[in-house]
Amino acid sequence: MSDAKMITLTIEGRQVQVAEGTSILEAAKAAGVLVPHYCYHPGLPVAGVCRMCLVEVEKAPKLAPACATAVAEGQVVHVHSGKALEARKGVLEFLLINHPLDCPICDQAGECELQDYTFAEGRSEGRLVEPKRFNPVEDFGGDVLYVPNRCILCTRCVRFMDDVAQEPVLNVSERGDRAVIGKFEGQDLTHPWSGNVVDLCPVGALLSKDFLNKARAWELDRTASVCPNCTQGCNMMVETRDNMVVRLRPRPNDDVNKYFMCDYGRLNYRWMNRSDRLEAPLVRRGDRLAVAEWEAALVAAAKALDGKRVHAVVSPSLSNEALYLVSRLLERREGTGAFRVERGPEAPLPGVEDLALRSDRAANVHGAELLGFRRSDTPMAGLRGGDALLFVDADPGVLDVTDLGRAASVVVIGTTLPEVLRGADVVLPIANMVEEEGTFTNLRGRVQRFLQARAAPGMARPSWWVLGDLLGTMGEPGNYFLASDVFTALAGARAEFAGMSYDTLGLRGLPVMSPAGAR
């Protein structure tokens, strides 16, 4: 930034200084002015075709497309002048003449830029008396449905596939008002990142089959979160309706995922809503597990772990907070901790540096390693005869009954109780990641916060709370009232996290300290 030449210009009466080469549209953003636009997207090459962002530049003969016009020293730009408004009104009318105006049955309604700008600046009625153009809905493959009648041909989807996914599948077919988005012969939107075209589409032309007719945009509650489905840590928005997660969408973060999220990540949310959840603490009474009060269960758990060496098998998708507390517990009991990571094929997004669906399909592998847990394909191997087994929401696939036989006692802290763990001594129900607050450390060591998006079932409590209380019951001083309290303790105890707090992390995260003390 420092060596870039700075340009000063005035936009809507506000003076703003931006680097040379910046577009008027981006400069206006910096000045706090939104220039209405459709085809422009910061993550895609400039097309300049929707002509919605025309602004009046003093001394210029014609209106200038703000997305494709570079700033110049001393420029005076009017975004809301009469001429610019008239031009936008014209564009909006043109965009709507063949549009079916079917907002009541359109998934995009409520989050549609065509709706928004028409409401703000458009004509109240159209003047077209001729019949509208009609084209049938087309299945684009993958998760994508194309409704050509609603399409405004902004070509964001085409440019995404060409330049970001770098697998040209889409094109503009035909010319004039017959033009539609087409697929190349024999191709489908099967690229692992192609679902992004649905988010990029500013109108209801590209729809997610998964989300089709599921909810109205205004019924959704949106929560900032981090995708837990691989180690990339894409920032995402969890969208819930009536306490059910119905859609995951990318949340922009220039340092991690830009504006994108892979299809695997965005569609792998059903487990967040599963209904076979543990809803109450269970304590062994003879040959069966009986429901117990939290206090009683915590005491029982502390007793089951007491006096024994503890081996913990944890999920690599637990938060840093939960893993830190497990590590404290292991320190008290001179125990060991291990985890296994589920793997799958890696799928990079070629147009963005260092962005991929990673082969490690867990959220916090790096965090678990930083906190002293050992990655292993056989995490149960660390369990010695006479040890207490602490099983924290790990994949039950790592277990077999003979393993359990070696344990002197078994404490399960988890979201569900798999059949193989029915023999546990104590079972403590916890929230899953969308039901609690916490942080993950991604594969590049970036610590990122996620917030609570829905309520946990029954008496289940956040993992940090349960583990904090368990530690307290075991005699550890210190009370944690909030997830941030646990994180503060973690930051104080671990050099990599030194100086971090929820406030400094914000919603975009920070990288952990390297051994040399640099971020």
Add this chain to the structure above:
Amino acid sequence: MGFPHKTHPRETPVLSTHFGDSEARSLSGWRARGGYRALEQALGMAPADIVNVVKDSGLRGRGGAGFPTGLKWSFMKPGDGKPHYLCCNADESEPGTFKDREIMRWTPHSLIEGCAIASYAIGAEICYIYIRGEFTEPLQIVGAALDEAYRDGILGKNAMGTGKRVDVYIHKGAGAYICGEETALMNSIEGRRGNPRIKPPFPAVAGLFGQPTTINNVETLAAVPPILTNGAEWYKGMSLSSPKSTGTKLFSVCGNIARPGNYEVTMGFPFREFLHDICGGARPGHTLKAVIPGGSSVPIQTMQEADATLMDYEGFVATGSMLGSGGVIVFDDSVCMVRMIARLARFYAHESCAQCTQCREGTAWVTKILERIEHGSGTTADLDTLLELSENMTGKTICVLSDSCAAPIVSGIQKFRHEFEAHINGKRCPMRSAAAA
């Protein structure tokens, strides 16, 4: 000459001297008529000197925009370490224009010579001649001439034995009007969809394959050899009016006129005399009503305006239109202007590349309205809507296709409003009912 007619005494044939003379097509025939002397002369000059001669001659782009050719060439910076390209725009897709076709049909070597000189002048080693696909005959003729030129060593790695490389390739278009737009043409050569590009960057900075490129019309390039041979002063001297418009211009005349054809006159020739004297005026029993003087994209002129026009870049602007490509479309009293304008709009709606909203939707919409008026279902409010839509379609898009569609509509409603109103009030086309009766 007014091919297929004999040269009219008031014409000034320079480019059209050999139209109709099939022997001028061959290399030997062309040489016998003085061909390739200009190229020989040029290859002995410094490129900058050639650019200066063209600058001094006052030659301006003959494709429609009228940009000074020498100035355009001077934008190509020698020694910038990048490959330079020359494109010859032989797409000639503007309705009413067929002058380049005749140049290519009769004197293909004049074009090749012009391309070679221009390539050398701007430091380009490669020139693409982009010929529209429908021009099957010109394609074949230019192709044959090109083969001859290569065989004779005029082109190639060692053009005319001077050690300079000049390669000329023909690229065949596939019939899109928009590919006559310079940046769409470049996209088309590159194998992309023929969509105009946003400017800047201009072709001289980043054109074909992202490299510095100059693009000239066929007529412009064909005018270069005679300028070099006869000198800038000779060319400059050929002007009857404005010193800003020099030389001769080919006009393609079609429509309701006694002798349609290509005519070459000096800049500043009186349009009235051109139409009535050279072209023979109206057909017997008819009177002229209107004229589109520069290809379908320019505003329509009434005969009153046309009669007061001097035929050059400034002259046509002074009377409310433009010289454009020199495609003169003449309408007489048998023509329904509403029908004509609707037909023009339909053409633009069909050819819009679909990038810009105003053009994609606007051209189709105004076509629907115009056709409705023509069929007798229009209202007076439709005329206001048309004018408003035309305003929204003008000056707001990447290229000027949308403006071109709006121009005849606006000028048509302004100048022939009574015809529109007759359709609206009579609920049918008055011309058609007259024919039926």
